[in-house]
Amino acid sequence: MxxxxxxxxxxxxxxxxxxxxxxxxxxxxxxxxxxxxxxxxxxxxxxxxxxxxxxxxxxxxxxxxxxxxxxLINKEYRESRITITNNDMVSPPKKMLPRIKLEASIIKAAKNINSLSNYFVLPMKMPIKGIESSEFGVKRFINGAPRNRHTGLDIAAPEGTDVYAPLDGIVLLSEEFFYRGNIIYIDHGNGLVSSFSHLQKSLVEKNSKVKAGDLIGKVGKTGRVTGPHLHWEVSILGTTVDPKLFLRTTN
Ligand SMILES: [Zn+2]
Structure with a gap:
C-alpha cells in the first residue's frame, strides 16, 4: 500500500x-x-x-x-479531455447552486467520518466487472476548460451491471445527487470511506450493514456522465486517494 x-x-x-x-x-x-x-x-x-x-x-x-x-515520488498523471453537450451539467443553472452546495457539504461530512466501530481487513474486492475507462488522478478538461482532478476510478459497464461492496461497512448515504446521480457512501471504519456514483439504482439503505461482496447497486448513467459507468472513490480521513492501492495490499 x-x-x-x-x-x-x-x-x-x-x-x-x-x-x-x-x-x-x-x-x-x-x-x-x-x-x-x-x-x-x-x-x-x-x-x-x-x-x-x-x-x-x-x-x-x-x-x-x-x-x-x-x-515523495513525482508521479505524472495524464490529461483527459471530454465534451459534455448538456450545458446544465457544465454550467449548472443558478437555481441549482444551493442544492449543489448542500450536497458538497454532505459529501465532505461523509468522507470525514472517522468511526471506530469496525476495523477493516484489506485487500478490497473489485466492486464491479468492467473496463477501466478513466484512472484516478487524471487532469480533466471539460469542453476545453480545466476542471478538478479526477478523484475516483471509472469503470465502464452496461447499465444494470451489478455493483458489489468492496469491503465490510455501514452505509452512510444512499440518495440522488446533482453531479453524482444516485450514490452510495460506505464507512469501512477508522476513517476509510468508499463511494459509488452514477448508479442506475441503489439496493441498500442508509445505516444498513454490508459485507464485502454484497450486491449494493446497479451501474447507471445518472448525474454528470458521458455514458454508463461506475465512479468508485476511496478516501482516508477525508482525502481521496487511488482506489487501486487497496486492491493489492495484504496488510
Ligand atoms: Zn469518475
Missing part, C-alpha cells in the same frame, strides 16, 4: 513502544493519519497524500525531531 506520491498513501512502520509512549506528540507530514497494529511489536502509520501536494518529502516528527523522512 505504501505509495509515496500525491494521490497515494504513506504507510510507515514504527516501533510500537515508541508510538504508545508518544502518540500525542507524533505528526506525519502535518496530515491526519490512522494507526494499524502490525503484530505485537510495531504499528503502521497510514496517511493519505493529497493529489494537490507539492511537498518533496514527508516527515514523521516526534517532539520537533524528525524520526523518519520519506521522499
Amino acid at each position: 505504501h505509495s509515496p506520491y500525491p494521490g497515494g498513501v504513506l504507510n510507515v512502520q514504527i516501533d510500537g513502544a515508541l508510538f504508545d509512549a508518544n502518540k500525542e506528540d507524533i505528526t506525519v507530514g502535518q496530515s491526519p493519519y490512522m494507526v494499524c497494529r502490525a503484530g505485537f511489536k510495531n504499528v503502521n502509520l497510514i496517511s493519505p497524500i493529497p493529489l494537490s501536494s507539492k511537498k518533496s518529502q514527508l516527515d514523521i516528527v516526534l517532539n520537533n525531531n524528525v524520526i523518519e523522512s520519506i521522499p
Whole structure:
C-alpha cells in the first residue's frame, strides 16, 4: 500500500513502544493519519497524500525531531479531455447552486467520518466487472476548460451491471445527487470511506450493514456522465486517494 506520491498513501512502520509512549506528540507530514497494529511489536502509520501536494518529502516528527523522512515520488498523471453537450451539467443553472452546495457539504461530512466501530481487513474486492475507462488522478478538461482532478476510478459497464461492496461497512448515504446521480457512501471504519456514483439504482439503505461482496447497486448513467459507468472513490480521513492501492495490499 505504501505509495509515496500525491494521490497515494504513506504507510510507515514504527516501533510500537515508541508510538504508545508518544502518540500525542507524533505528526506525519502535518496530515491526519490512522494507526494499524502490525503484530505485537510495531504499528503502521497510514496517511493519505493529497493529489494537490507539492511537498518533496514527508516527515514523521516526534517532539520537533524528525524520526523518519520519506521522499515523495513525482508521479505524472495524464490529461483527459471530454465534451459534455448538456450545458446544465457544465454550467449548472443558478437555481441549482444551493442544492449543489448542500450536497458538497454532505459529501465532505461523509468522507470525514472517522468511526471506530469496525476495523477493516484489506485487500478490497473489485466492486464491479468492467473496463477501466478513466484512472484516478487524471487532469480533466471539460469542453476545453480545466476542471478538478479526477478523484475516483471509472469503470465502464452496461447499465444494470451489478455493483458489489468492496469491503465490510455501514452505509452512510444512499440518495440522488446533482453531479453524482444516485450514490452510495460506505464507512469501512477508522476513517476509510468508499463511494459509488452514477448508479442506475441503489439496493441498500442508509445505516444498513454490508459485507464485502454484497450486491449494493446497479451501474447507471445518472448525474454528470458521458455514458454508463461506475465512479468508485476511496478516501482516508477525508482525502481521496487511488482506489487501486487497496486492491493489492495484504496488510
Ligand atoms: Zn469518475
